[in-house]
Amino acid sequence: MAAYEKVFDTLGLREWCDAEKEEAPMSMAQLLAQAQGEEGAAADAPILPFPSLDVLHEACAQIGQTRDLTEGLERGFLSIRNELKFVLDPLTQPLSWALDGTLYVFESAPWWIMIPILVIVSWFASRSRGVTAFVGLVLLFFAAIDHYDVAMQTMAIVFVCTGLSVLFGVPIGIGMSKSNTAQRIIIPILDLLQTLPTFVYLIPLIFLFSVTESKLYGIAIILYAIVPVIRLTDLGIRLVDKDVIEAANAFGMNAQQKLTRVELPLALPNIMAGVNQTIMMSLAMVVIASLVSAPGLGVLVLRGIRNLELGVGIVAGLGIVLLAVILDRVSKAALSRVDKQRGHH
Amino acid sequence: MTAKVAIKELYKIFGQRDKEMVQLVKDGMDKPTLLDQHGHVLGLQDISVDMQAGEITVIMGLSGSGKSTLIRHLNRLIEPTAGEILVDGQDVMKLGQADLRALRQKQMSMVFQKFALLPHRTVLQNAEMPLSVQGLDADTQERDARKWLDRVGLAGFEDRFPAQLSGGMQQRVGIARALTANTDIMLMDEAFSALDPLIRTDMQDLLLELQKELHKTIVFITHDLDEALKLADHLVILKDGAIVQQGEPQHILLNPNDPYIEDFVSDINRARVLRVRSIMEPVDRDSFDGDVDADSSLERLIAQSDGDTGLVYRVMQDGAQIGQLNMKQLVKALVPRARSDAKGASSPK
Ligand SMILES: Nc1ncnc2c1ncn2[C@@H]1O[C@H](COP(=O)(O)OP(=O)(O)OP(=O)(O)O)[C@@H](O)[C@H]1O
Ligand SMILES: [Mg+2]
Numbered sequence: 001m002a003a004y005e006k007v008f009d010t011l012g013l014r015e016w017c018d019a020e021k022e023e024a025p026m027s028m029a030q031l032l033a034q035a036q037g038e039e040g041a042a043a044d045a046p047i048l049p050f051p052s053l054d055v056l057h058e059a060c061a062q063i064g065q066t067r068d069l070t071e072g073l074e075r076g077f078l079s080i081r082n083e084l085k086f087v088l089d090p091l092t093q094p095l096s097w098a099l100d101g102t103l104y105v106f107e108s109a110p111w112w113i114m115i116p117i118l119v120i121v122s123w124f125a126s127r128s129r130g131v132t133a134f135v136g137l138v139l140l141f142f143a144a145i146d147h148y149d150v151a152m153q154t155m156a157i158v159f160v161c162t163g164l165s166v167l168f169g170v171p172i173g174i175g176m177s178k179s180n181t182a183q184r185i186i187i188p189i190l191d192l193l194q195t196l197p198t199f200v201y202l203i204p205l206i207f208l209f210s211v212t213e214s215k216l217y218g219i220a221i222i223l224y225a226i227v228p229v230i231r232l233t234d235l236g237i238r239l240v241d242k243d244v245i246e247a248a249n250a251f252g253m254n255a256q257q258k259l260t261r262v263e264l265p266l267a268l269p270n271i272m273a274g275v276n277q278t279i280m281m282s283l284a285m286v287v288i289a290s291l292v293s294a295p296g297l298g299v300l301v302l303r304g305i306r307n308l309e310l311g312v313g314i315v316a317g318l319g320i321v322l323l324a325v326i327l328d329r330v331s332k333a334a335l336s337r338v339d340k341q342r343g344h345h
Numbered sequence: 346m347t348a349k350v351a352i353k354e355l356y357k358i359f360g361q362r363d364k365e366m367v368q369l370v371k372d373g374m375d376k377p378t379l380l381d382q383h384g385h386v387l388g389l390q391d392i393s394v395d396m397q398a399g400e401i402t403v404i405m406g407l408s409g410s411g412k413s414t415l416i417r418h419l420n421r422l423i424e425p426t427a428g429e430i431l432v433d434g435q436d437v438m439k440l441g442q443a444d445l446r447a448l449r450q451k452q453m454s455m456v457f458q459k460f461a462l463l464p465h466r467t468v469l470q471n472a473e474m475p476l477s478v479q480g481l482d483a484d485t486q487e488r489d490a491r492k493w494l495d496r497v498g499l500a501g502f503e504d505r506f507p508a509q510l511s512g513g514m515q516q517r518v519g520i521a522r523a524l525t526a527n528t529d530i531m532l533m534d535e536a537f538s539a540l541d542p543l544i545r546t547d548m549q550d551l552l553l554e555l556q557k558e559l560h561k562t563i564v565f566i567t568h569d570l571d572e573a574l575k576l577a578d579h580l581v582i583l584k585d586g587a588i589v590q591q592g593e594p595q596h597i598l599l600n601p602n603d604p605y606i607e608d609f610v611s612d613i614n615r616a617r618v619l620r621v622r623s624i625m626e627p628v629d630r631d632s633f634d635g636d637v638d639a640d641s642s643l644e645r646l647i648a649q650s651d652g653d654t655g656l657v658y659r660v661m662q663d664g665a666q667i668g669q670l671n672m673k674q675l676v677k678a679l680v681p682r683a684r685s686d687a688k689g690a691s692s693p694k
Contacts, residue, residue, distance in 0.1 A: 247461035250420055251475045251526065252450035265465045342465050342506050 003049050004059040017060035077207065085208055092215045095222075098160050099214040103295065106156035111148060115139045118155075122326070126333030135326045147297070147319050154286055154296030154323060161218060161282040165226040166275055173233025173271075174259070183234065190227050198224060198288050206292065217289035225282035232274030236267025269339055276331040283324050297323070347434065348395035349562045350419060350530065355392040355428030357414055357586075360385030363426045376585050388414045389586045392428070396579070398529070399560040403573045403594075405609075406583030412566045415583065416532050419564065420453045421445060432530070450479050454523035458535040460515045462507040468494065468518050469503035475526035493521040497551065513544035517551075524555070533565045537572065549575055570609055574598070574618045582606055595623035599678065611681045616644040624678045625660045625668035633659040639667060643675055 008017050049055050056063045106114065115136065122135040142151040176183045201220045209216040240263050248262045264271075290298030297316045304313015358366045358379075366385045376387040389411050396402040404412050417423040418430055421437055430437040432452060440448060454475060462471045470477075472490035494503060497517040507515050516536060523531050537545045549572060556563065567573050573580055574594050581591040582605075589603045598619065601607045622639040634656040637646050650656050650672055660668040 241461070243457055243459045243461040244463065246422060247455070247457060249422055250449055250453075250455040250532075251478055251522075252446040252448075253478050254446060257478060262463065265463075268465075342508060 004051060004056060008060045013060065017062050019062070077204065081207060088208060092209075092219060095164070095218045096213055096215040098164070099157065099218050102156045102160045103153060103214075106152040107149060111143055114152065115143070122330045126330050127337055128333045131329045131333045135330065138322050138326050141322070142319065145315065147300075147315070150295070150297045150300060150316070151319060151323060154283070154298065154320070157217075157221065157286050157289075157294060157296060158279060158282050158323075158327065161221040161225055161286075162275065162279050164218075165222055165229050165278045165282070168222075169226045169229030169274070169278070170233050170271065173230045173274075174237060174264075176230065176234040177237035177263075186230070190230060193223055194227050198285060199291075202288075202292055211293050214294075217286075217292050217294035220289055220292070221282045221285040221294075224285045225278045228277035228281065229271070229274040232270045232277075233267065236270030236274075237263050239270065240266045269335060272331065272335040272338065276328065276335065279327045279331055280324060283320065283327065287320060348431075349398035349433065350394075350396040350564070351429075351431040352392055352394045352396075352415075352418070353429040353431070355415075355418060355430065356390055356426045357388035357411075357418065357423065358385050358426045359388050367427050387586050389418075389425075392588060394581055394588070394591065396562060396564060398562050400578035401556060401563040401565055401576050402579045402581065403565045403567060403577035404581045404583060405567055405570065405573045407568060410583040411586040412568070412583055413534055414586075416534050416564055416566055419530075419532060420449050420455065450475065450526070452528050453530045453532060454526035454528045455532040455534070456516070456519045456523050456536040458538055460507070460512075460519045460539075462515060462518055462522070464507055467504050467506060468499060468510070471507065471518050472521045472525050474522060489525050489527070490521070493524040494518070496524070496555070497521045511544075513540050513548065516540060516548060520548075520551075520555075524559075528561075530562045530564070533563060535566050535568070538567065538569070545572070552576065570613055571618070574613070582609070595620060599623060607681065614644075615679050615681070616647060617642055619643045619678060621646060621658075621660055621670055622662075622668075624674060625670045626674065628666065628669050630657065630669065633657055633669065635659070636661050637670065638662070643679065646670070646672075646675065 008014055053064060053066045053069070057065045109117075118139060119132055119136045123132045126132060139148075139151075142148045172186070176186050198220075201223060202216075205216050205220055209219075244262060244266065245258065248258045253261065286294055286296060287298035287301055290296065290302050297319050300316030301313050301320070303309060304311075304316060356367050356370065357363075358370065360366065360383070362383075363385060366379065366383060366387075369379065369383070370387060370390050379385050379387050392415060394402070404415060406412050414423060418425055419432070419437070421430075421440075425438070432448065437445075437448065463474065466474070469487070469490055472494050473486040476486040476489060491500075491503065494500060497520050499514065499517050499521060502510065502514065507518065510518070516539075519536070523533075537548045540548060552563075552565075553576065555561075565576055567576075577594045579591065580594040580597055582589050582597070584603075584605050590597055590601070590606055595618075597606065598610050598613070598615070601610055619642065620639070621637055621641050621643065624643075625639070635649070635658050637649065637658045637660055639660050639662040646658065650658075654672045654676055656672045658670045658672075659666050660670055
């Protein structure tokens with residue numbers, strides 16, 4: 001006799017419970033119990049099991065099983081899937097184009113054009129000879145060990161996703177800094193995005209988009225990497241010296257002048273710190289995204305795991321570290337250049 | 346003569362239901378009681394001040410007396426709870442957003458205690474800021490900014506960043522910025538309080554020198570009596586958000602109407618601050634031991650008399666006699682009334 005049956009009996013709910021009694025599919029626990037034989041199950045049954053859905057279901061068929069919950073969620077999602085797809089597909093299509101286009105450019109440009117361009121870009125961003133030389137060396141190293149193509153693919157994805165994260169993250173951060181209500185609503189969402197295990201992102205996305213579309217991993221990366229830009233833009237603007245804001249008001253600036261001439265420039269060091277973190281996080285996510293067909297170094301890491309090709313996996317992993325280091329150095333050098341320019345030493 | 350800036354029965358109460366609290370304050374509730382019983386902070390109560398064109402009005406009071414709150418009402422950085430603020434006869438409270446910005450751009454500029462310069466802009470760009478906000482052309486901006494930077498002694502520093510300058514120099518940029526705005530009215534909130542004493546004296550001299558030339562209407566805030574007496578044409582003394590006394594500084598010094606002010610003035614070097622004009626008497630004799638200028642300080646007269654208290658001087662202004670000064674009278678004026686009272690009270694015992 002299942003636990004809690006008495007409870008339903010004394011409450012006089014027995015009839016209601018048995019009203020639509022049909023053979024519900026057995027739960028895993030029941031199956032196991034059956035396999036072990038009746039007596040064993042009775043002996044093993046705890047004296048007072050927690051009245052969970054499954055336990056109550058045994059006593060009263062009207063109460064659903066936990067499986068119904070997850071199934072319901074799945075069914076709910078599937079039932080709105082087409083509508084969601086109808087809205088999201090065209091909205092996110094540009095992301096696919098951006099990713100495919102950039103990947104095409106990074107892959108098809110010959111190395112003797114791409115490497116100099118990247119070196120020049122890092123010079124203009126960092127203005128540091130050491131950093132620039134280091135970037136050049138790392139790129140040549142990738143080429144030397146035949147990892148140039150995959151490294152470029154990874155870099156292309158990181159660039160696109162970081163760029164879009166900044167494009168959307170900064171305005172969201174500005175909005176958050178201007179309204180406490182917006183901040184109260186957005187912060188839990190950011191917390192959620194940051195703490196969800198990265199694989200969990202992929203689950204609903206796989207249902208929505210086909211795995212062959214690049215926007216699938218693009219969205220996953222951006223959702224994960226956009227968080228620091230938003231947070232630090234909001235923080236940066238809120239931390240702007242109140243005295244300077246007051247001066248801006250006292251000299252008659254309007255809201256837009258205040259934003260572009262005072263708040264954003266003063267928040268810039270914080271925003272750039274956010275961009276730096278965003279770059280690092282998209283790099284981390286790009287590896288996981290190779291599970292859903294994102295090209296690049298992550299694919300090699302995955303191959304290393306799947307086929308137990310130790311060397312391939314380790315080299316690709318170290319390659320990712322090197323990429324992370326150069327991206328980090330260049331963006332940090334850019335940040336400290338901004339700081340220095342203002343005469344802080 | 347109508348005042349350039351007139352504040353009329355201004356009240357400021359910080360809190361959610363400030364409008365309801367005004368009546369309580371008008372009925373005589375004081376600051377601690379209001380805070381205790383209603384959780385509202387009394388910022389300002391019943392402030393009425395007329396600020397004349399071309400004068401320096403100094404608002405003085407201890408920390409927390411509401412000075413900053415008061416000056417921020419003039420350009421409506423803070424909204425009053427009740428009362429009127431008239432600038433050139435125009436009620437600032439009736440201005441819409443656009444008109445208010447125009448007032449802040451064209452009629453009032455401000456200098457801040459912590460300088461509040463834009464750290465990512467050069468000295469020149471900081472000085473240009475008020476004009477660039479108004480959207481003037483780049484040439485005008487640069488010409489005016491350079492002119493005023495030059496005037497405050499910062500020629501050659503145009504391309505530095507604020508963080509590369511000393512505090513005194515940063516505040517010169519702050520003053521140049523306010524002057525570039527070319528407004529009639531200048532608001533200065535403890536503009537020199539963050540500077541060390543020597544630099545501070547320099548800056549005061551600079552301000553007086555500029556004022557002689559420009560005749561702005563200046564509202565200057567300080568908690569320092571020496572500074573107040575040096576700069577003020579009109580002195581307003583605040584305590585707990587209310588005016589305790591206002592008027593001509595020399596007059597307040599000689600006739601403090603409140604123990605709070607007596608405390609304030611008792612530590613001052615009166616010989617340096619008081620002018621002959623303020624303590625002279627009507628003429629009642631023909632022979633004098635010498636002449637003295639009406640605006641000369643008592644200190645100078647003491648030096649001139651060599652400390653002889655028996656002398657009587659003729660007080661002159663623009664070549665004409667306007668009064669006389671007995672050295673005995675001078676010595677009496679040097680002792681603050683609070684102290685002389687204290688002595689008188691304790692001696693009979
Ligand atoms: N936003 C506010 N909310 C509540 N109370 C305030 C607010 N701003 C100022 N006050 C209170 O108003 C009073 C006057 O403050 P104010 O800053 O004007 O003083 P102050 O004379 O400028 O002092 P200081 O010399 O320290 O600058 C203080 O008691 C302060 O606590
Ligand atoms: Mg203050």
